[in-house]
Amino acid sequence: MISFTVNGQPARVDVEAEKPLLWVLREDLNIVGPKYGCGVASCGACTVHVDGVPVRSCSMAASDVAGKMVVTIEGLGQGTLHAVQKAWIEEQVPQCGYCQPGFIMSTAALLKANPKPSDKDIDEVLSNICRCGTYSAIRRAVHRAAALLAGAP
Amino acid sequence: MAIIGGVAGGGLLGVGFWFARERDRLGDRALFNVKPNEAGLSGWVKITRDNRVIVAVPRAEMGQGVQTALAMLVAEEMDARWNQVRVEDPPENGVYRNVDILIDGLPFSPEEAGTVVDIAHWMAGKLGGVLGVLATGGSTSVRDAWHPMRVAGAVARDLLLRAASRNASVPVGELVAVDGEVRRKGGARVATFGELVDQIGELSSMPVPPLKKPSEFKLIGKPLPRLDIPAKVLGVATFGIDVRRPNLLHAAVLNAPTFGGSAMGFKVKGSLPKGVETVIIVPGGVAAIGSSWWRANKLLEEGIEVQWQPGPEPGLDSAALWRRYEGLMQDGKPALTRALGEEKKPATVRPLEATYRAPYLAHTTMEPMNCTARVTRQGDKNGVEVWMPNQSPTLMRMIAGKTADVPQAEVTVHTTFLGGGFGRRAEVDLVRQAVTCAMAMPERPVQVLWSREQDIRHDYYRPMALARWRAEFDTSGGTPKLVSVAKRQVAQSPTDQFPARVIGLPSQGKPEGNAVENPPYAFPSYKLEAVVPDGSVPVGFWRSVGHSHTAFFDESFVDELASALKKDPFEFRRELLAGKPRHLKVLETAAKEAGWGQPLPAGSGRGIALRASFGSIVAQVAEVAVTDGKTLEVKRVTCAIDCGPVVNPAIVRAQMESGIIYGLSAALYGEITLANGAVEQSNFPDYDAVRLADAPTMTVHLVDTGASSVGGVGEPGTPPIAPAVANAIFAATGKRLRSLPLRL
Numbered sequence: 020m021i022s023f024t025v026n027g028q029p030a031r032v033d034v035e036a037e038k039p040l041l042w043v044l045r046e047d048l049n050i051v052g053p054k055y056g057c058g059v060a061s062c063g064a065c066t067v068h069v070d071g072v073p074v075r076s077c078s079m080a081a082s083d084v085a086g087k088m089v090v091t092i093e094g095l096g097q098g099t100l101h102a103v104q105k106a107w108i109e110e111q112v113p114q115c116g117y118c119q120p121g122f123i124m125s126t127a128a129l130l131k132a133n134p135k136p137s138d139k140d141i142d143e144v145l146s147n148i149c150r151c152g153t154y155s156a157i158r159r160a161v162h163r164a165a166a167l168l169a170g171a172p
Numbered sequence: 173m174a175i176i177g178g179v180a181g182g183g184l185l186g187v188g189f190w191f192a193r194e195r196d197r198l199g200d201r202a203l204f205n206v207k208p209n210e211a212g213l214s215g216w217v218k219i220t221r222d223n224r225v226i227v228a229v230p231r232a233e234m235g236q237g238v239q240t241a242l243a244m245l246v247a248e249e250m251d252a253r254w255n256q257v258r259v260e261d262p263p264e265n266g267v268y269r270n271v272d273i274l275i276d277g278l279p280f281s282p283e284e285a286g287t288v289v290d291i292a293h294w295m296a297g298k299l300g301g302v303l304g305v306l307a308t309g310g311s312t313s314v315r316d317a318w319h320p321m322r323v324a325g326a327v328a329r330d331l332l333l334r335a336a337s338r339n340a341s342v343p344v345g346e347l348v349a350v351d352g353e354v355r356r357k358g359g360a361r362v363a364t365f366g367e368l369v370d371q372i373g374e375l376s377s378m379p380v381p382p383l384k385k386p387s388e389f390k391l392i393g394k395p396l397p398r399l400d401i402p403a404k405v406l407g408v409a410t411f412g413i414d415v416r417r418p419n420l421l422h423a424a425v426l427n428a429p430t431f432g433g434s435a436m437g438f439k440v441k442g443s444l445p446k447g448v449e450t451v452i453i454v455p456g457g458v459a460a461i462g463s464s465w466w467r468a469n470k471l472l473e474e475g476i477e478v479q480w481q482p483g484p485e486p487g488l489d490s491a492a493l494w495r496r497y498e499g500l501m502q503d504g505k506p507a508l509t510r511a512l513g514e515e516k517k518p519a520t521v522r523p524l525e526a527t528y529r530a531p532y533l534a535h536t537t538m539e540p541m542n543c544t545a546r547v548t549r550q551g552d553k554n555g556v557e558v559w560m561p562n563q564s565p566t567l568m569r570m571i572a573g574k575t576a577d578v579p580q581a582e583v584t585v586h587t588t589f590l591g592g593g594f595g596r597r598a599e600v601d602l603v604r605q606a607v608t609c610a611m612a613m614p615e616r617p618v619q620v621l622w623s624r625e626q627d628i629r630h631d632y633y634r635p636m637a638l639a640r641w642r643a644e645f646d647t648s649g650g651t652p653k654l655v656s657v658a659k660r661q662v663a664q665s666p667t668d669q670f671p672a673r674v675i676g677l678p679s680q681g682k683p684e685g686n687a688v689e690n691p692p693y694a695f696p697s698y699k700l701e702a703v704v705p706d707g708s709v710p711v712g713f714w715r716s717v718g719h720s721h722t723a724f725f726d727e728s729f730v731d732e733l734a735s736a737l738k739k740d741p742f743e744f745r746r747e748l749l750a751g752k753p754r755h756l757k758v759l760e761t762a763a764k765e766a767g768w769g770q771p772l773p774a775g776s777g778r779g780i781a782l783r784a785s786f787g788s789i790v791a792q793v794a795e796v797a798v799t800d801g802k803t804l805e806v807k808r809v810t811c812a813i814d815c816g817p818v819v820n821p822a823i824v825r826a827q828m829e830s831g832i833i834y835g836l837s838a839a840l841y842g843e844i845t846l847a848n849g850a851v852e853q854s855n856f857p858d859y860d861a862v863r864l865a866d867a868p869t870m871t872v873h874l875v876d877t878g879a880s881s882v883g884g885v886g887e888p889g890t891p892p893i894a895p896a897v898a899n900a901i902f903a904a905t906g907k908r909l910r911s912l913p914l915r916l
Contacts, residue, residue, distance in 0.1 A: 039466065046463070052408070056540070058855075061856040061857055062856055064538060091407070093407055096406075113405060114236070114237070116411075118591075119405065123407075145863075151235045152867070155829055155870055
């Protein structure tokens with residue numbers, strides 16, 4: 020049994036220690052916001068927060084999550100829209116939308132660590148893949164989210 | 173995205189055929205899943221008691237904004253308020269068929285005319301009507317829906333006005349629809365749309381009222397917010413991989429390493445692990461089925477030995493294939509030959525010849541391939557239910573029925589959101605495997621998901637292609653003059669393979685339509701020879717299909733012509749487009765907005781390319797910087813598009829950026845190679861895509877030339893980017909790159 024917290028709720032799962040967090044979330048806890056894209060920590064579609072740090076959940080073993088706090092796209096706004104999600108809607112970012120939970124989680128973590136990132140900071144941190152090519156909208160939305168978090172209307 | 177490639181046109185006959193029967197595509201009011209508290213106004217739209225307008229969108233939302241764009245067409249004519257509009261997937265019915273997509277599949281260049289072309293267009297339209305194919309691709313959705321969905325909106329408005337008139341005893345002539353309400357002409361509200369749910373009843377449909385003039389549009393032409401975005405931002409949009417049904421099983425697949433191979437048998441090492449219930453042979457491979465996809469996939473990767481029956485070319489490798497293509501370039505018999513203009517033979521001639529190469533490409537949609545199916549048995553009656561991110565429910569239903577040996581009527585297909593499509597999701601391999609798995613586990617839904625490795629190694633690839641351009645210049649008068657150009661190209665044909673593998677039609681050996689479109693330039697003489705090789709490598713529809721490689725060949729060579737004539741590449745194109753005002757305006761807009769001709773630092777350069785595809789014309793200027801002769805940076809891309817009437821400019825811009833990034837990923841990194849009959853690449857680390865750090869700054873300019881025919885936008889942004897970048901590299905370094913991907 021492995022115990023941890025997901026989106027504020029306690030979770031206990033009976034899985035192999037090596038089972039990746041992504042598949043624990045999707046198969047054992049029915050939390051399907053984090054997406055499978057590559058399984059090798061390359062594309063970032065599976066990004067969640069573990070103790071506040073962005074993690075590619077396809078490559079983190081369940082045993083490494085024991086006792087930790089996991090937040091997925093479903094829990095990011097805690098019942099309301101997170102500033103990053105608001106900015107994503109204002110800037111009309113998603114196209115197919117599949118990679119966006121990963122981008123949104125990566126951005127939320129980025130802005131926590133660096134509330135006013137430059138384009139270069141954004142490029143360095145957001146290494147996720149979007150095959151629809153929403154990158155310029157993402158750049159705009161990251162700046163907009165930073166402004167919203169700083170109190171902009 | 174194209175299912176069947178080609179350029180718009182549609183042909184006057186095709187369009188006329190449908191205009192004459194616009195009521196055919198209106199559909200019965202009861203058709204669109206009308207529930208209590210709702211009233212159907214046609215097969216395309218219903219209203220609800222809580223004042224929502226629900227539009228039927230029978231096309232796959234794969235990011236191109238189709239739900240929003242099609243709903244706007246209905247909402248415009250019925251004068252709905254945008255924030256009351258919702259969309260729903262309608263049941264499968266011929267009313268919702270995509271007519272344009274079949275017309276587009278024909279191997280003609282759009283400007284070709286004549287009896288043969290007209291008959292073929294008419295036949296395709298007719299066939300579309302008879303088959304009633306629901307499909308999304310070829311950038312056809314808005315082109316196909318532009319008329320029938322506006323008609324549906326106008327008919328709905330007419331019904332609402334007459335219902336309100338009868339209910340309030342006000343002459344219908346004194347009523348108008350505004351913002352989701354029926355009002356008196358003076359302004360007083362008579363009823364909201366929702367209040368009229370019970371008043372539609374037995375009102376009969378009248379002749380179709382006249383459609384609005386473009387100057388009367390209130391929604392069309394505005395960057396309205398997309399309907400699908402909130403769910404996608406909240407993480408609650410359901411993609412195929414997210415389908416959850418009671419008693420769901422998961423299945424992973426290992427496909428035969430060589431194309432056309434199959435599994436003869438297998439041996440699991442040890443006993444089946446917890447989480448895996450069974451392993452079975454499926455078409456093309458083996459599937460492990462159980463409660464955990466992760467465990468099932470791990471078993472296939474590490475714990476099983478499969479006896480494979482190899483495909484027909486188990487030893488194939490890329491070098492041998494290029495040699496074969498080079499042989500065909502020399503002496504292969506063309507499947508299509510075309511000659512335009514008159515070839516003159518001047519006294520002294522200087523030739524220019526250049527050979528270009530484009531590799532196989534995988535689609536790598538962000539959502540790996542998947543399909544969920546359930547087979548139920550009641551007595552001797554079987555039923556199949558399919559949940560799938562797909563580009564053609566009609567084909568999926570057909571193949572599901574065939575696989576389970578069940579009549580079509582017993583098959584239901586639910587189309588989820590698509591985590592990318594790009595043409596890959598028109599293919600039927602996944603539905604075959606999923607239904608096969610579901611037959612082994614009756615009554616239980618089985619979700620087949622491929623790993624990314626399977627997705628890249630078992631795609632239907634953009635064809636590898638070889639092209640040789642040749643020009644002749646008359647040098648007798650001092651300044652050389654262009655007298656003729658000729659292209660010979662070798663490439664497999666997706667439109668030839670697709671019907672063969674899906675419905676068993678015999679191969680026709682014909683080239684794919686987009687790959688043989690004529691360049692728009694006024695060359696004195698133009699010749700085309702297209703050789704279509706056999707081959708076991710499966711090829712399919714990759715965003716912009718044949719344009720994706722031929723635009724690179726054609727637009728690179730036009731640059732080489734300019735260079736040989738010592739002309740500016742933009743000015744040279746202008747000269748050759750003198751008779752094409754739309755193309756010219758698009759080209760000039762891109763050049764002007766990019767600052768064409770303004771100085772750049774050393775090591776930097778601009779390249780221009782133009783391509784008309786899917787009814788739209790796009791020009792792009794790429795600005796690159798090359799450092800140390802080896803590091804390439806694409807800094808800026810300026811794009812201009814004329815797509816005719818614009819439904820939603822924000823979506824058009826987004827699709828141009830999307831097409832640019834997709835094409836740039838291929839231009840910079842995309843290459844699928846073969847060794848021992850199998851694909852060598854397997855995942856993003858060796859088949860990479862453009863990421864934020866390499867994404868150029870992009871600006872998109874919508875050009876209005878007053879054209880009234882609607883063009884597509886999902887694909888036309890892709891073709892020009894590779895040649896624009898290659899041409900920019902030449903401008904920056906003097907180095908002409910003739911092979912994709914572009915490597916310095």
